[in-house]
Amino acid sequence: MDDRETDFRAFVGAQMEPLRGLAYLTCGDWQVAEDAVLTVLARLYLKWDRIDSPAGYARAAVVRAAIDETRRPWWRREKSHSHAMPERALPDRTAAVDDRLQVRQALRTLSPKLRAVLVLRFLEGRSVQETAEALGWPEGTVKSYTSRGLDRLRAVLSVDFSGETREERHAARAF
Known part of the structure; x- marks a missing residue:
C-alpha cells in the first residue's frame, strides 16, 4: 500500500460516519445516504491528489449527491408505491431525544434543497x-432558503422560539 492509499483509507475511516449522517439529514433515507457517500468517496479517490481540502469537498459533494439521488424517477416511484408500513418514530422518555425526533420529522417535511441549506x-x-460555496449557489439564494426553511420548521413544530424551554412551555400549559 502506498502513502496515497493509506491517507485515503485514514480519511474514509475518520469521515465515513459524519458524511453518512450529513447525507441522511439531507435526504432522510439511510440507504440513499449510504449510496450518496459511497459514490462521492469513489469520485474522491480518483481526484485524491488534486484536492486541497478533501473534507470540504466530500461534505459539499455528499449534500449534492443526496439531493440528486432524491430527484431520480425510481426514487419517486419506489416511495409512492411502497407496500411497507411507514416508519413510526416513537417518542423517547427524555425531552432531548423527543425533541431530536421531532426536529428530524420536521426536516423530512422540507424539500431536499431547504433541508440541505438548514443542515449545512x-x-x-x-x-x-x-454554504453558498458548498452548494454552488448565490448567497442570496442561501439566505432566502434559510428563511423559508426556518419558517416551515416553525410552522411544523409550532414553536415560537421565544427562548422558553420545552419544559417551561409544558408547565405553563398545565396551569
Missing part, C-alpha cells in the same frame, strides 16, 4: 458564504 447552516455550523 445549523448542524454543520457553516456561514452563509460557506
Whole structure:
C-alpha cells in the first residue's frame, strides 16, 4: 500500500460516519445516504491528489449527491408505491431525544434543497458564504432558503422560539 492509499483509507475511516449522517439529514433515507457517500468517496479517490481540502469537498459533494439521488424517477416511484408500513418514530422518555425526533420529522417535511441549506447552516455550523460555496449557489439564494426553511420548521413544530424551554412551555400549559 502506498502513502496515497493509506491517507485515503485514514480519511474514509475518520469521515465515513459524519458524511453518512450529513447525507441522511439531507435526504432522510439511510440507504440513499449510504449510496450518496459511497459514490462521492469513489469520485474522491480518483481526484485524491488534486484536492486541497478533501473534507470540504466530500461534505459539499455528499449534500449534492443526496439531493440528486432524491430527484431520480425510481426514487419517486419506489416511495409512492411502497407496500411497507411507514416508519413510526416513537417518542423517547427524555425531552432531548423527543425533541431530536421531532426536529428530524420536521426536516423530512422540507424539500431536499431547504433541508440541505438548514443542515449545512445549523448542524454543520457553516456561514452563509460557506454554504453558498458548498452548494454552488448565490448567497442570496442561501439566505432566502434559510428563511423559508426556518419558517416551515416553525410552522411544523409550532414553536415560537421565544427562548422558553420545552419544559417551561409544558408547565405553563398545565396551569
